[in-house]
Amino acid sequence: MIHSDDQEHIQSVLSGNTNAFAPLVDRYKNMVFTLCFKMVNNREEAEELTQDSFIKVYRSLKQFKGESRFSTWLYKVAYHTCLDRLKKLKREKPTVEINTFTEAHISTLQNDFEQIEDQERKELVQKCLQLLPEEERSLFTLYYLNEQSVKEIAHIMGATETNIKVKLFRSRNKLATLLQAQTAIKNINHYATE
Numbered sequence: 001m002i003h004s005d006d007q008e009h010i011q012s013v014l015s016g017n018t019n020a021f022a023p024l025v026d027r028y029k030n031m032v033f034t035l036c037f038k039m040v041n042n043r044e045e046a047e048e049l050t051q052d053s054f055i056k057v058y059r060s061l062k063q064f065k066g067e068s069r070f071s072t073w074l075y076k077v078a079y080h081t082c083l084d085r086l087k088k089l090k091r092e093k094p095t096v097e098i099n100t101f102t103e104a105h106i107s108t109l110q111n112d113f114e115q116i117e118d119q120e121r122k123e124l125v126q127k128c129l130q131l132l133p134e135e136e137r138s139l140f141t142l143y144y145l146n147e148q149s150v151k152e153i154a155h156i157m158g159a160t161e162t163n164i165k166v167k168l169f170r171s172r173n174k175l176a177t178l179l180q181a182q183t184a185i186k187n188i189n190h191y192a193t194e
Contacts (some may be wrong), residue, residue, distance in 0.1 A: 006070040011062055021061075025054055031146050032078045038141040039082040049085060053078035056138060075148065076156040079138060086134055128178035129138055133175045136171040143168060 006027075012020035033051055037046035056077050057064075064073055129137055135157075142148040142156065150168075154161045 007066065010061060010070065011065065013058075021058055024070070027056070028074055030075060031071070035075060035138060035141050035144055035153060036082050036128070038137040038145075040085065041130055041137075045085070049078070049082055053081045053194055054092075056081060068152070072148070072152045072155055075142065075152075076158075079156050082138075124179065124182055125175075128175055128182060131178055132174060136167070136174065138150055139164070139171055139192070140175075150163070 006024065009020045009024050012165070029050060033046055033050045036053070037043065040046055040049065043061075053074070060077075064070065076130055087138040129140060132140075139153065142153045143150075150161050152165050153159075154164045157164065159167075
């Protein structure tokens with residue numbers, strides 16, 4: 001189940017070649033950093049958490065059984081490292097009430113959204129993602145950016161696949177609610193300036 005090249009590097013590290021860990025860091029550092037950054041929303045903290053995650057993985061490499069891909073195990077370590085930091089900092093993020101969407105709402109949202117330029121759309125999505133709780137941002141990062149499967153995410157987060165599917169569904173609804181609100185505000189501001 002694990003990438004054979006990863007396995008070779010792991011075996012080499014376990015045999016005493018500490019330099020063999022560097023290719024693993026090079027291969028996964030950007031993905032781990034992205035996950036950490038989405039969770040803590042701070043570049044310096046994300047860099048530190050990325051480094052902490054790799055140190056933890058290196059120190060516990062003997063415990064890796066190969067039952068999942070190395071990247072999945074690494075993401076799980078990084079995810080829990082970030083959660084520990086967030087608990088320590090006791091950060092509170094605003095939550096969004098989930099609205100029930102009708103097809104008319106979705107159609108209206110889609111029409112409004114098509115009026116926004118591509119760069120503005122990306123900025124708007126990023127802004128709205130930052131309003132979601134850390135766990136939900138992590139889900140989006142793992143699922144959409146890192147292209148992890150629901151099964152892999154469930155393993156990383158220590159949850160069932162059904163639970164992850166429900167959380168993804170709810171998170172998408174929250175993001176849609178935020179996008180709808182931000183798009184409406186943008187349209188009101190646009191018409192007010194004309």
